[in-house]
Amino acid sequence: MRKKVSLFFVLLLSAMIVLAGCGSNDDSNAGSSDKDTFKVGLEAGYAPFNWTQNDDSNGAVKIAGTSEYAGGYDVEIAKKIADGLGKKLEIVKTEWDGLVPALTSGKIDAIIAGMSPTAERKKTIDFSDNYYKSNLVMVVKKGSKYEGATSIQDFKGAKVTAQLNTFHYSVIDQIEGVSKETAMDNFPAMRVALESGIIDGYVSERPEAVSASDANENFAMVEFEDGFETSEDDTAIAVGLEKDSELTDKINEILKGISEDERTEIMDAAIKTQPAAQ
Incomplete structure (x- = not known):
């Protein structure tokens, strides 16, 4: 009887150790996945800054949870930032009005979507240095x-x-x-x-x-000779980040490494390769 009881406890203890190990591995992998991924929100409908396409041509990136891909100027900038951070880029397609809530709720790590760092938006989120300026x-x-x-x-x-x-x-x-x-x-x-x-x-x-x-x-x-009156922030475009994000300084450093000539080349290429429907 004692032998049977002992055997039962040995088997039970072994099973508990195996299950505990599995749970530990799962948690570790999940944490690692989040840590190693740079989740970027954009609407994928504002060519040539960002758009949706059906394949990975011209450097387009898979949109999370779909069979579609995102391309455009914003995507190319996001790729450079992700590389600089040593993370894998994940594109999260999000409606324009949902971008800031997605950021503040932690669903995405950054907004790279042709967004201007306006005074009103700065009340809710932070911004990187500008990565484009337009009229x-x-x-x-x-x-x-x-x-x-x-x-x-x-x-x-x-x-x-x-x-x-x-x-x-x-x-x-x-x-x-x-x-x-x-x-x-x-x-x-x-x-x-x-x-x-x-x-x-x-x-x-x-x-x-x-x-x-x-x-x-x-x-x-x-184009106007007598155009709209705007502020510097209105016509600039920057990366949207959570308040006091640890990524801000790192992203600013990466953006400094992208020259104005390179930014112009990226935009020209985006205009040239955008899907005709967008």
Whole structure:
């Protein structure tokens, strides 16, 4: 009887040790996975900064949890930052309005999505040094009376919009007598609205406007001699990070290593390789 009882306890103890070891390994691997991964949030719908495509051509990166890939200027910058950090890049496709909540809740480590470090956003999150700077322009229908505009005031009476929750939408108020239309969720929606005549134009940054006019022969980009009044932060683009993130200084150091010429080359390549539909 004693032998049977002893054997039972030996087997039970062995099983407990094995299970404990398995649990320990699982926890270690999970922690290592998070530690070694740089999770970047972007909407993948703002070409040439970021877009969605079906394969890994031109250096596109797999979007987590999907069969799709993300490419664009932001993705190339994210790749350089991930390499500099010694981490594996993971792209988390996130709607624009969900980017800041995703960051503050820990679902992503950074926002690299053509986001400007505005004073309002700085109340909630921190930003790296700038990794791009652009001018505001308007995208209109080719052949329309607005194509030859040289001043934003030439859009008096025009139906104009911009993306929801961006400073692009607020600067429309600088146009006297403009018909400020409801803000839209994303750029593909604005392009459809412009094509169908729902709007006469939308405010954008120059790279996206070049992208739009390249993708659709019916679109034209309007650059202004008398343009929108903006702050330095409004037209700059930076990496969004959690308040007091330990990554901020490291990322700034990596960004210093990317020259202006290289940044221009990356943007030019992004404009050239973007999918035609975006």
